[in-house]
Amino acid sequence: MTNSERPTNPQVQRTQKLMLDAARGLLADHGPEGVTHLRVAGAAGVARATVYRHWPDRAAILLDLLRTSADLDLAPPPPDSSITERVVIVLRTFAKALNGDGGRTLAAMIGLSEWDDDVFAALGRMATFGPMFLRSVLSDAVEQGLLDARADPALLADRLIGPLYFRRLLYHEDIENVYVDRLVEATIGPHLVD
Amino acid sequence: MTNSERPTNPQVQRTQKLMLDAARGLLADHGPEGVTHLRVAGAAGVARATVYRHWPDRAAILLDLLRTSADLDLAPPPPDSSITERVVIVLRTFAKALNGDGGRTLAAMIGLSEWDDDVFAALGRMATFGPMFLRSVLSDAVEQGLLDARADPALLADRLIGPLYFRRLLYHEDIENVYVDRLVEATIGPHLVD
DNA sequence: CTTACTTGAGACAGACTGTACCATATCCGT
DNA sequence: ACGGATATGGTACAGTCTGTCTCAAGTAAG
16 A cells, blocks of 8 residues: 655655656556566666665555546536436536546556455446436436436446446447436336426 | 377376476465466476476466466256346356355456466457356347346356456456356346346 | 655566477377 | 377467666766
8 A cells, every 4th residue: 555645855756756647558459567666767767776765666566556647526516407317417527538548547447446456446436426327316316306206326336337337448439428318218207296 | 388288198198287286286376476387286296397408487377377277167057047047057157156266266367368468368268268258148138038038148258248248357256156146146137038 | 855656767586488309109000 | 999180288489578776977957
């Protein structure tokens, strides 16, 4: 586990940014195994020992990398829109993140998390954020009487998010908006109260 | 890409089995990065050069490992049972495979497949097998008039399998039979023709 | 300016890689 | 059972990456 607090020393900030940017490029180009202290040092124009001073092993580098790339900015959907529209908006945000670098990052984390507890913890923080947000949107809808009261928001969230992750991770397919629309329609359609 | 044909020479078969078993153990214990030619040789009681003779690099070893561990034996569900029962049977088979070693193997493949085309191809073969099977079960049900004709078997398969993979891969949760039951009920219930 | 902290540069042992070589063991057709 | 073909054992070698250490030079901040 690395120190998650940001350094105050500007010199440290500079070198750390150089190294993280270099590592990010290496991860994108060669995968997790391509991120070595030596290469990061070379790409960042930094001494190898400096990389070791910041992160003891590869997992620590990746962890910091993955932590900083979990940037899906979830804005609350407009409350005056229909529940279907609201869910579509949220899911499209997920899909967008998955289609971009987030998908590769997530795939790397999933592979590592089976054997690295720290990565698993980071994955948990990242993975629960989205579903929790979606769940709250769904709960609100149930309270407002827009969704069948017997609908379980947790299961519903799984059923909405699961297929997106499935398609992206196993088929490497970009998620089209049409797919999201059909998924949402089919999934929450039967629970709508009209 | 390694030769996928099985060797006829019994000597080769023996050593290959020894090495693959050793590699399987290493993968389970230490993850993909723990599978090195040196360790495989040591654990299998085999000369290091022999491991190199069979597989040129780590990816090739893992590929053979993953190829041989994709053993979910999908038996056609009893055709006289209800469509709900049939789908539950198929999905429980998936869940069982995911709960066991298959889940870890799959996670490893997902992580590797983003940067390794051979692993991606193997993942594709493995990942399409299940959904295709499920899709055919669903298609049959539509033809038999048990399911709403407007139901898209492909999307329906995604919606049934996706949540299972999602829970297993991101939360490391075993899939309970109750979860499968609720998922199937909620997903295909609205499409039932009674 | 002075102290504390950070980095650069190089050395070092150890692990893993990838290849090569030859003697030995095993297979398989005759 | 014999002999050529094939596979393995064992060893050596250069090369890369790891992880740690030391010391000189650079930077930050009171």
